[in-house]
Amino acid sequence: MVNTKVNLCGIELDNPVIPASGTFGFGYEFAELYDINCLGTFSFKGTTKDARFGNPTPRIAECDSGMINAVGLQNPGVETVISHELPELKKCFSKPVMANVSGFSIEDYAYTCEKLDKEEQVGWLEVNISCPNVHGGGMSFGTSPEAAAEVTKAVKAVTTKPVIIKLSPNVTDIVSIAKACEEAGADGVSLINTLLGMRIDLKTGKPVIANKMGGFSGAAIKPVGIRMVYQVSNAVKIPVIGMGGVSNAEDVIEYIMAGATAVEVGAANLVNPYASKEIVENLPAVMAKYGVKNLIDIKGCAHNG
Amino acid sequence: MNRGIYEIIENKPLTKDIYEMKLAGETSHITAPGQFINILLEGFYLRRPISICDYDDKTITIIYKVVGHGTEAMARLSKGEKLDILCGLGNGFDTSKSGKKAVLIGGGVGVPPMYNLCKKLLAEGKEVSVILGFNTASEIFYKEEFEALGAKVYVSTVDGSEGVKGFVTDVLKDLEYDYFFTCGPMPMFRAIEKIAATSGQYSFEERMGCGFGACMGCSCKTKYGYKRICRDGPVLEREEIIW
Numbered sequence: 001m002v003n004t005k006v007n008l009c010g011i012e013l014d015n016p017v018i019p020a021s022g023t024f025g026f027g028y029e030f031a032e033l034y035d036i037n038c039l040g041t042f043s044f045k046g047t048t049k050d051a052r053f054g055n056p057t058p059r060i061a062e063c064d065s066g067m068i069n070a071v072g073l074q075n076p077g078v079e080t081v082i083s084h085e086l087p088e089l090k091k092c093f094s095k096p097v098m099a100n101v102s103g104f105s106i107e108d109y110a111y112t113c114e115k116l117d118k119e120e121q122v123g124w125l126e127v128n129i130s131c132p133n134v135h136g137g138g139m140s141f142g143t144s145p146e147a148a149a150e151v152t153k154a155v156k157a158v159t160t161k162p163v164i165i166k167l168s169p170n171v172t173d174i175v176s177i178a179k180a181c182e183e184a185g186a187d188g189v190s191l192i193n194t195l196l197g198m199r200i201d202l203k204t205g206k207p208v209i210a211n212k213m214g215g216f217s218g219a220a221i222k223p224v225g226i227r228m229v230y231q232v233s234n235a236v237k238i239p240v241i242g243m244g245g246v247s248n249a250e251d252v253i254e255y256i257m258a259g260a261t262a263v264e265v266g267a268a269n270l271v272n273p274y275a276s277k278e279i280v281e282n283l284p285a286v287m288a289k290y291g292v293k294n295l296i297d298i299k300g301c302a303h304n305g
Numbered sequence: 306m307n308r309g310i311y312e313i314i315e316n317k318p319l320t321k322d323i324y325e326m327k328l329a330g331e332t333s334h335i336t337a338p339g340q341f342i343n344i345l346l347e348g349f350y351l352r353r354p355i356s357i358c359d360y361d362d363k364t365i366t367i368i369y370k371v372v373g374h375g376t377e378a379m380a381r382l383s384k385g386e387k388l389d390i391l392c393g394l395g396n397g398f399d400t401s402k403s404g405k406k407a408v409l410i411g412g413g414v415g416v417p418p419m420y421n422l423c424k425k426l427l428a429e430g431k432e433v434s435v436i437l438g439f440n441t442a443s444e445i446f447y448k449e450e451f452e453a454l455g456a457k458v459y460v461s462t463v464d465g466s467e468g469v470k471g472f473v474t475d476v477l478k479d480l481e482y483d484y485f486f487t488c489g490p491m492p493m494f495r496a497i498e499k500i501a502a503t504s505g506q507y508s509f510e511e512r513m514g515c516g517f518g519a520c521m522g523c524s525c526k527t528k529y530g531y532k533r534i535c536r537d538g539p540v541l542e543r544e545e546i547i548w
Contacts, residue, residue, distance in 0.1 A: 022520065022521075023515075023519055023520060024519060025518065025519055029517075029518055029519065029536075030519070033306070045521075053524065053526060053531055054521065054524065057511055057512065057522075057523060057524070057525065058511070058512040059512075059522055059523075060351075060512045060513060060514040060520070060522035060523070061512070062349065062350055062351045063350065064350070065350055066350055067350055067351055067514060069514060069520065069522055071520065071521045071522060071524075074521045074524055074531065208512075218350055219350070267350075269515075269519060270351075270514050270515035270519055270520050271345070271350065271351065271352065271515070272308070272345075273306075273308065273391070273515070273517055273519070274308065
């Protein structure tokens with residue numbers, strides 16, 4: 001028997017597998033396909049103060065071993081998330097959920113987090129300061145240590161729940177930003193959000209995506225995620241959630257070896273709606289194959305020697 | 306929605322770049338004509354969404370156009386090969402809204418989903434006219450198949466090499482009908498919207514990420530709020546569409 005349990009900021013997870021925000025909606029549509037209680041938890045669709053449609057279409061482009069999206073935080077707004085989405089989720093998910101929050105100003109972040117703080121179903125707040133698809137917000141808070149610290153402080157002031165800051169890889173030094181979040185009181189960091197990417201249609205000579213650029217994700221970005229998780233987990237004491245190109249249980253082990261406490265699964269859910277379930281199911285056998293009894297035993301082992 | 310492995314039982318060209326593929330596998334999740342399947346191809350990250358042309362309890366027929374590397378790879382697949390497919394996606398056409406005299410309008414690669422719809426409407430005792438629009442005679446497919454179902458079939462070609470010279474709307478303007486269903490390119494939709502005399506349903510195409518409602522990649526604005534083409538569509542009713 002292997003032990004897949006991990007502790008994420010004081011809350012125990014049955015396993016470290018967490019579908020990432022924007023690839024799992026508010027969970028209940030996936031619950032039509034399988035019992036989502038098998039997951040460690042999941043991070044729900046990025047929620048903002050007001051409802052958003054997002055960017056014009058097309059907002060998806062395929063790449064070799066990955067995809068670009070420029071959805072732009074389409075969501076019904078925090079009030080509707082609380083009045084409709086969370087009650088729907090309650091019918092099919094009994095574990096604490098990770099609330100993913102985005103904003104366009106410090107006040108936006110604080111407003112949305114304060115609302116979600118009152119929700120019993122919410123276990124963690126994952127604060128997205130790294131969305132590459134919205135202008136004047138999102139990523140702009142995630143590209144300087146000062147702004148990242150400011151958002152962290154503002155959110156920490158309005159919640160008692162663990163605050164996990166989701167970081168952008170589109171920076172020169174992700175370590176300094178992670179450290180700034182830790183110093184400002186963050187309970188954890190999650191990384192990486194998507195890499196800013198672009199495709200051009202050869203027939204038209206124009207960008208495939210209406211917004212021109214978008215967030216590149218999928219199997220292709222895994223080495224970047226592994227590298228950044230390795231660097232950040234070496235520099236901070238708070239838990240790190242690793243993500244980027246996770247497609248199978250082996251990838252989960254690799255991220256944990258790099259220093260992650262838990263792992264998010266993103267684009268893989270969009271190709272195979274059962275991806276996260278299959279990763280949860282395959283994890284014990286893959287752990288056994290590599291002689292891992294407890295995930296905690298291999299956490300950050302890549303740093304040794 | 307069902308995720309399953311489907312075996313290719315036939316894959317053949319109908320015209321220069323239009324192919325018909327027959328697949329064997331689970332079809333019980335298909336609930337309406339106009340739904341689609343999403344096909345995983347080796348070497349491609351995202352699936353290819355293709356509308357269902359026809360189905361029975363064991364097989365699915367799709368018709369696709371070779372437009373890029375993915376569909377080129379599909380055209381090279383042979384009988385006996387197996388594909389990972391998500392089946393029964395989207396809402397499909399709602400035939401209960403149709404009147405007694407329905408007209409189905411398919412433009413180019415928008416023709417295929419009209420086939421099973423035509424079958425269903427005829428089985429429900431409706432009088433069905435079908436307008437098939439193509440650029441030129443060599444691109445025409447499925448005309449005889451629609452005729453064999455018992456529908457009244459009209460063809461339009463832009464160059465006039467067969468049927469009525471011009472667009473589907475050049476046929477539609479003289480027809481008598483009390484409901485319409487259509488699938489095809491946006492310029493055709495806009496032309497239909499200008500002259501259509503009744504209520505109807507449009508089946509839309511959009512670049513999709515997942516095809517089952519998770520990524521919000523294919524959303525559109527409607528009079529009844531935001532809808533995902535892949536899950537809340539691809540069929541929208543005329544009354545709700547914002548042009």
